[in-house]
Amino acid sequence: xxxxxxxxxxxxxxxxxxxxxxxxxxxxxxxxxxxxxxxxxxxxxxxxxxxxxxxxxxxxxxxxxxxxxxxxxxxxxxxxxxxxxxxxxxxxxxxxxxxxxxxxxxxxxxxxxxxxxxxxxxxxxxxxxxxxxxxxxxxxxxxxxxxxxxxxxxxxxxxxxxxxxxxxxxxxxxxxxxxxxxxxxxxxxxxxxxxxxxxxxxxxxxxxxxxxxxxxxxxxxxxxxxxxxxxxxxxxxxxxxxxxxxxxxxxxxxxxxxxxxxxxxxxxxx
Amino acid sequence: xxxxxxxxxxxxxxxxxxxxxxxxxxxxxxxxxxxxxxxxxxxxxxxxxxxxxxxxxxxxxxxxxxxxxxxxxxxxxxxxxxxxxxxxxxxxxxxxxxxxxxxxxxxxxxxxxxxxxxxxxxxxxxxxxxxxxxxxxxxxxxxxxxxxxxxxxxxxxx
Ligand SMILES: Cc1cc2nc3c(=O)[nH]c(=O)nc-3n(C[C@H](O)[C@H](O)[C@H](O)COP(=O)(O)OP(=O)(O)OC[C@H]3O[C@@H](n4cnc5c(N)ncnc54)[C@H](O)[C@@H]3O)c2cc1C
Ligand code: FES
Ligand code: FES
Numbered sequence: 536x537x538x539x540x541x542x543x544x545x546x547x548x549x550x551x552x553x554x555x556x557x558x559x560x561x562x563x564x565x566x567x568x569x570x571x572x573x574x575x576x577x578x579x580x581x582x583x584x585x586x587x588x589x590x591x592x593x594x595x596x597x598x599x600x601x602x603x604x605x606x607x608x609x610x611x612x613x614x615x616x617x618x619x620x621x622x623x624x625x626x627x628x629x630x631x632x633x634x635x636x637x638x639x640x641x642x643x644x645x646x647x648x649x650x651x652x653x654x655x656x657x658x659x660x661x662x663x664x665x666x667x668x669x670x671x672x673x674x675x676x677x678x679x680x681x682x683x684x685x686x687x688x689x690x691x692x693x694x695x696x697x698x699x700x701x702x703x704x705x706x707x708x709x710x711x712x713x714x715x716x717x718x719x720x721x722x723x724x725x726x727x728x729x730x731x732x733x734x735x736x737x738x739x740x741x742x743x744x745x746x747x748x749x750x751x752x753x754x755x756x757x758x759x760x761x762x763x764x765x766x767x768x769x770x771x772x773x774x775x776x777x778x779x780x781x782x783x784x785x786x787x788x789x790x791x792x793x794x795x796x797x798x799x800x801x802x803x804x805x
Numbered sequence: 806x807x808x809x810x811x812x813x814x815x816x817x818x819x820x821x822x823x824x825x826x827x828x829x830x831x832x833x834x835x836x837x838x839x840x841x842x843x844x845x846x847x848x849x850x851x852x853x854x855x856x857x858x859x860x861x862x863x864x865x866x867x868x869x870x871x872x873x874x875x876x877x878x879x880x881x882x883x884x885x886x887x888x889x890x891x892x893x894x895x896x897x898x899x900x901x902x903x904x905x906x907x908x909x910x911x912x913x914x915x916x917x918x919x920x921x922x923x924x925x926x927x928x929x930x931x932x933x934x935x936x937x938x939x940x941x942x943x944x945x946x947x948x949x950x951x952x953x954x955x956x957x958x959x960x961x962x963x
Pocket of ligand 2: 840841842843845846847848849850851852861862863864
C-alpha cells in the first residue's frame with residue numbers, strides 16, 4: 536500500500552524536476568510499479584501535462600514521449616513495420632491490454648527491471664534516452680547507470696537498415712518472462728540482447744566468426760551466433776528457472792530469432 | 806482535493822484524498838459492479854473504460870482521471886445484458902465473480918477490434934482471470950456473440 540499526501544499535476548518540466556529532487560516525492564507515470572511498494576509519498580508528481588504520451592515518426596527516427604503507453608507502442612504501425620513485428624511481440628504478453636493501456640515506456644526504462652521485455656527490446660535498436668537536464672544519452676549507458684532524479688522526456692530510436700526478431704519464454708502466458716531475447720541485424724553488426732536472465736538485459740555483439748558467415752548459410756549462422764550467446768551470457772537462478780536452463784534457453788531463442796530474421800521475419804498485422 | 810469527472814455520462818465533483826483509487830471513487834458513486842479482486846493489476850476484475858479504453862481502476866488514482874470520462878458496467882447495461890445472455894447460454898457464467906471485469910473488457914475489445922480472430926480474442930482477454938470456466942465457454946460465448954452482431958445468427962445460438 537502506498538500513501539500519497541499530495542498529488543500535483545506538474546505545470547512545467549522545471550517544476551517537476553525540482554520537486555523530484557526531494558527524497559519523499561515521486562514521479563507517477565502508469566503507477567503500476569510504484570503501487571507495488573509500500574511507502575509514503577509526500578508529493579506524487581504527475582507528468583501528464585508536460586511529457587508527451589505519443590509516438591512521432593520522422594524520416595530518421597521515432598521520438599517516443601516517456602508517457603506513451605505500452606499499448607500505444609504495440610499498436611503503432613510505423614514501429615510495427617520498422618521492427619517487423621518485434622515491438623508487438625515484446626509487449627503483447629505483459630499482463631493484459633488494460634495494464635498496457637496504463638504502463639508507460641518512461642516508467643519501464645527508468646525502472647531498468649531485470650525482467651523487462653521493454654528494456655530488452657529497446658536495447659536491440661539504436662535507442663537513446665532524452666533527459667530533461669542531461670540531454671540525450673545512449674540507452675545502453677543509461678541502463679548501466681545508477682538511478683538518477685532526472686526526468687525522461689523521450690525515448691529516441693534512430694532508424695537504420697534494421698532487421699530484427701523478439702522471442703520470450705514464459706511459464707504461463709502473462710507471467711514475467713523466464714528469458715527474453717531480441718536479435719537485431721543492423722548497420723553496426725549483429726546484436727543479441729538477453730533479458731530476464733533474471734538480471735537486467737545484457738548485450739552480446741556477434742563476434743567475427745559469426746559476422747564472416749554469409750547470410751545465405753542460415754543454419755550455420757544461427758548455430759554460430761547462438762553458440763556465442765550461450766558461451767557469453769551470464770544467467771542466474773530464481774523461482775522461475777535455473778541458471779542452466781536459462782543458458783540453454785538463450786541459445787534456443789537466439790537461434791530461432793536468428794532464423795526468423797534470415798527467413799524474412801514474422802510480421803503479423805498490428 | 807477536488808476532482809471532477811464524468812461517470813457513465815454524469816458529471817461528478819467530489820473531494821477526495823490524493824491517494825484514493827479510481828476503483829473506490831466509482832464505487833462511492835454508485836458503481837458497485839466494479840470489484841476489487843487482486844489489487845495487484847493481475848486479474849482484470851476492476852476493469853473500467855477511461856476515455857473509451859479499458860484500464861484497471863485498482864491501479865489508477867482517481868486524481869489522474871480528472872476531467873475524463875469513465876464508463877462502468879452500469880453505463881452499458883443493455884449491451885452487457887445482451888452479451889451476458891450469450892455467456893449464460895454457453896455455460897460461461899459460473900460463480901460470476903469475474904463477470905463485470907470480463908464483460909467490460911469484451912465490450913472494449915468489440916469497440917477496438919474489427920472482426921477479431923480467435924487468437925486476437927484470447928490475446929485481448931489475457932488480463933482477465935477466471936477461476937471457474939477454464940475460458941473455453943467464455944471464448945465460445947464471444948464467438949457466438951460476434952456472429953450474432955454480424956447478423957450470422959439470430960440470437961438462438963446463445
Ligand atoms: C504485476 C506486474 C507485471 C509486470 N510484468 C511485466 C512483464 O512481463 N514484462 C515487462 O517488461 N514489464 C512488466 N512489468 C513492468 C511494467 O511493464 C512497467 O514497466 C512498470 O509498471 C513501470 O511502468 P509505469 O508506467 O507503471 O511506471 P511507474 O510505476 O509510475 O514508475 C516506475 C518508476 O519510474 C519512475 N518514472 C516514471 N516515469 C518517469 C520519467 N518520465 N522520468 C523519470 N522517472 C520516471 C517513477 O518515479 C518510478 O520510480 C510488470 C509490472 C507489474 C506491476
Ligand atoms: S483488482 Fe484490479 S486487476 Fe485485480
Ligand atoms: S465464473 Fe467464477 S471466476 Fe469466472
